[in-house]
Amino acid sequence: MSLSSVSSNRKLRAGVIGFGLSGRVFHAPFLSASPNYELSTIVERHTDEAQKIYPTVKIYRSTSELMNDPEIDLIVITTPNASHFPLAKEALERGKHVIMEKPFTVSTDEALELIQLVQKQQGKYVLYPYQNRRYDSGFRTIRQIIDQKLLGEEIVEMEIHFDRYRPQLKTSGSIWREQSGPGSGILYDLGSHLIDQALCLFGHPKTITADVRKQRLNAQSDDYFDIRLEYGEQRRLRVILKASMFVREMGPRYQIHGTKGSFLKYGDDVQENELKSGRIPDINDRDWGKEPEHDWGLLxxxxxxxxxxxxxxxxxxxxxxxxxxxxxxxxxxxxPLKIRVEDGYNIIRLIELAQQSSQEKRTIVCDKLL
Structure with a gap:
């Protein structure tokens, strides 16, 4: 379906592939609640959890059924990382708009092939990387603080954490995230969010220095990273991105220091827990996503x-x-797109450079960014 064929007064019919945490918590509730979308179909291969929550939604057992459905305008891909590329490619070729869960792909080669496909279609179909953390309360607040120059004309250092205390490996759920294989590990998972936030705020770095490792007993994929982004001699800025599974006592989620001041912010956005508890998002609810005052950051x-x-x-x-x-x-x-398909590629490029930096134990030039 082309952009020009979409009526300006009708809902977009959406199908979601997968009903794990991502599909169930981050996508289906908003598609269901929005007046601009119709949650039409969910692909759930083996269970009937989606039908219990959305009894009027059509359930497919295979992705091919969804791809072949002529009524579907938009496909949301929430499957394991290695399947993102082939599903997105097929959906675009079938004439669907696509939302791709992070990470965008597991390699820059795959990402470039999708970009070339979108370009070949001359923008007829949208491929949209899912970066919901741009809409986190803390991140939205930091963008406001930077835009208003409340910390001075120049930011000199920012540190972002996405830590957890999970010393044991998973035994159920999305076990694939912690197994060895393309796209597994914490760098592809949580790193996709932190790298995107750094790129969104400050643009392309000049160099990257990274330490990516396995810390937990019998870990098969990385579960810790420390990434340092430098922005060249003309900018004093350094950005530090960190994630670990061994942080029982959480420090600040964000620390940002400028030429005139600092801002520290603890805690996570409240939306995820609200969604997990079953709360339905409402565009008219002024309290949706509202953080308690005692969690506000310190300026x-x-x-x-x-x-x-x-x-x-x-x-x-x-x-x-x-x-x-x-x-x-x-x-x-x-x-215009708020999140470009090139943004998805750049995240994967920096992940690959971080892996190279860690393996070679040296600083790497950040080249081939789009």
């Missing part, structure tokens, strides 16, 4: 005429629903 900076403030800074609401509304505006009203 310590100079604001004017030497006046120093040290106070809590209100956290903006998280809003994962805006991801889907931004996509709708692109498909139906031809608005």
């Amino acid at each position: 310590h900076t100079e604001i004017s005429d030497g006046q120093i403030i040290k106070e809590k800074y209100p956290t903006l609401n998280g809003d994962y629903g805006s991801f889907y509304e931004d996509l709708y505006q692109t498909i139906v009203h031809s608005q």
Whole structure:
């Protein structure tokens, strides 16, 4: 279905491939709640969990059934990482718009092939990388602070963590994430979010230095990383990205330091737990994604005429629903993409460079970014 063939006053019919954590928590609730979408179909191969929650939704047992459905406008891919590329390629070739869960692909070669396919189709179909963490409350607040230059004209250092305390390997659920194989491990999983946030805020780095390792007993894939991004001699900026499975006492999620002040933010966005508990997103609910005041970050900076403030800074609401509304505006009203297909490629390129840096124990130049 082409962009021009989409009526500006009708819903987009969506099909979701997979009903694990991603499909069940991050995608289906927003497609179901949005007035601009119809959650039409879910591919669930072996169980009937989706039917229990969405009794009117059509259930398919195979991806081919969904691909062949002429009523479907948009396909959401939430399957294991190694299957992202072939499913996205098939969906685009079948004339569907596509949302791709992170990581975008497991290699830059795959990512480039998809970009070339989209270019060959001359923008007829949208391939949209799923980066919901751009809509986290903490990240939205940091963008506001940077845009308003509340920490000064220049940011000199930012550190972002995505830590957990999970010392034991998984024995159920998405075990594939912790097995050896293409696209497995914490760098592809959580690293995709942190790298995207760094790129979104500061653009392309000049060099990358990384330590990627296995820390847990009998781990088959990486479960720790420490990545340092440098932005060249003309910018004092350094960005540090870290994730570990051995952090029982959480430090700040974000630490950002500028020429006039600092901002520290603890805690995670509240939306994930709200969705896991079964709360339905509502575009008219002002409290959706609202963080308790006691979790607001600390702003310590100079604001004017030497006046120093040290106070809590209100956290903006998280809003994962805006991801889907931004996509709708692109498909139906031809608005520019908020998240480019090239953004998905750049994340994979930096993941590959981080792996190379860690293996060779040296700093690598960040080349071939788009």
